[in-house]
Amino acid sequence: MENLLLFIRSLTDFSDEAWIYLQPALRLQEYRKNEVLLKEGDICDKLFYIEKGYCKSYCMIEAEKKNIGFFFEDEIATDIQSFGCGHPSALNIVACEPLAVVIFDKKKLFEASSQHIEIERLGRNCIRQFAxxxxxxxxxxxxxxxxxxxxxxxxxxxxMGQRVPLTQLASFLGVARETLSRIRRRRTHY
Amino acid sequence: MENLLLFIRSLTDFSDEAWIYLQPALRLQEYRKNEVLLKEGDICDKLFYIEKGYCKSYCMIEAEKKNIGFFFEDEIATDIQSFGCGHPSALNIVACEPLAVVIFDKKKLFEASSQHIEIERLGRNCIRQFAxxxxxxxxxxxxxxxxxxxxxxxxxxxxMGQRVPLTQLASFLGVARETLSRIRRRRTHY
DNA sequence: TTAATTATGTGACGATCGTCACAGGCTAAA
DNA sequence: TTTAGCCTGTGACGATCGTCACATAATTAA
Known part of the structure; x- marks a missing residue:
């Protein structure tokens, strides 16, 4: 949890008192590679702070996986649209490596926000960074x-360039796998 | 200002008291067509709530205007990166029509946020919607x-499809003007 | 109103990208 | 070690897009 506290304090002033009020909304969780954090159709009521490993969000378009985002250590992963509006998520989030996260529970986070303005402010700053x-x-x-x-x-x-396999990175960049491969070749030959 | 209050209350619970505390951070402003709201290089310390008209953000890439976003009635326009981090903006915002906005002053908004948690929460919800x-x-x-x-x-x-001229919309969609023109032709012929 | 400017439509053509096909390399399980 | 499965590299070729050029329409300024 020490990493998380440092992360929070890099975003906003955060007293020890606020940290105590925040605790009930937090829980540690680990995932194996390829394990699912969020499934399409479910409502996203969590924020995932990533301590170790990385994960990705993707959606299925015509039976094809399209990678939307990659999230690494010291970042927040979530479906901002589902989390914000409360409607079912259009995307999946899965662990790309063994993953250790701190989960923020939305309901408990909002309760904590009402108790301490620094927590409310933290929420704003998290979303701002995400935006x-x-x-x-x-x-x-x-x-x-x-x-x-x-x-x-x-x-x-x-x-992203170093840890994400080419095929997955290609779909994130919106190009065909072969095109990305050729771009890399062109560059390494100069 | 009535529109703004309705907009706010569509986002979050907002008491009359909070509305009063918010007032010092607000001011009405009008712009003529093509007038500049934010200039590249300046630090964006404002949110623009649009009452009437619309505006766009763009940046210059190799002496060419690239349209980043369009903002219409009942939306917030800003450079989220500059506003959030306080560094100089990489983009410009200009009025595309005669424009009436309510400007949120960042400094005064933050002061008001400290005085009333509903204002802090409003900030979070504005950014969430923007994100x-x-x-x-x-x-x-x-x-x-x-x-x-x-x-x-x-x-x-x-x-966007109706009010934004084709040439500008093309750059927003990331295609050449001619391509967008041909796409439209193909569709209207079916 | 006229003139100047800007926006849009369209053809031609070269550049880039996507798709298909297949080969080789890497990894993980048997 | 061997096999199976996945990832990456690469060639061929057709589809799409961008660029250039110019004509016409719409808007703005004089």
Whole structure:
């Protein structure tokens, strides 16, 4: 839990008292590789703070897995749309490696938020950080060609380029697996 | 301001008392068409609630305008990255029509947030809504081909298809103007 | 109103990407 | 070690997209 507290304090002022009030909303959980954190159709009422390992979100479009996002150590993973609005999720979240997370329970988190304004403020800052990242990815797709997208990703989010297998990364970048393979070849030959 | 209060109350419980505490952070502002709300390089310390008209955000990539987002009535426009982190903005926001907005001043908003937890909660909900929309656009680019993107946009955000000129919409969808024109032609001929 | 500017439609053509097919390499289980 | 399954690299080829060019329509300014 020490990592989580450091993460929280990097986002916002957070007293020891607030940390105590927050405890009931938290629980440690481990997942094996390929284990499911969130299933399509379920309502996402959790935030997953990642201590170790990484996971991905994907959705099925015409019987094909499309990777939406990858989440690494010291990040929050969730389906922001389902979590926020309370409707069923359109996507799945699965562990890509053995995974250790701290789960924030939505209901208990909201109760804790009412008891301590620093927790409410933490929620805002978590979502803000999440939104910033979403915005970057949204812009990446709009602004750049496939090759430039890979450049951008490797410079801004080096973990993705290094830890995510090519086939999965391709679907995240919105290109065919073969195209990404050829982009890599072109670059290593210079 | 009545529209704004309704908007707020659609997002979160909000007492008359909180509304009074919020007032110092708000001010009405009008812009002419093409007038600038936020300039690249400036730090974004405002949220713009749109009462009438619409605006867009764009950035310059190699001397070319790339449209990032469009914001219509009853939405919040801002640069979430600059507003959240306090660093200079990489994008511009300009009015696309005569525009009437309510400006939230960041500093005063944060002061009001400390005074009333409902205002803090409002902030969280505003950002959450903003994040959801960002996520949808990010996914749109990854999941769909250009033609499907237009279908998606017209079904989920019909105002964009109707009010935004083709050339600008094309850059938002990440395709050439000519391509979007041809997609439209193909569809109207069925 | 006219003139200037900007937005849109369209054809031609080259560049890029997606799809299909198959080969080789890596990993994990028998 | 062997086998099976998955991931990656690569060639061929058709589909789609971007770019350039120019014509026409719509909007704005004079």
């Amino acid at each position: 910033s990242k979403q915005a970057e990815f949204a812009n990446m797709a709009k602004l750049y060609k496939p090759q430039e997208r890979l450049d951008f990703l490797e410079s801004q989010f080096p973990e | 959801s929309k960002q996520a949808e656009f990010a996914n749109m680019a990854k999941l769909y081909k250009p033609q499907e993107r237009l279908d998606f946009l017209e079904s989920q955000f019909p105002e």
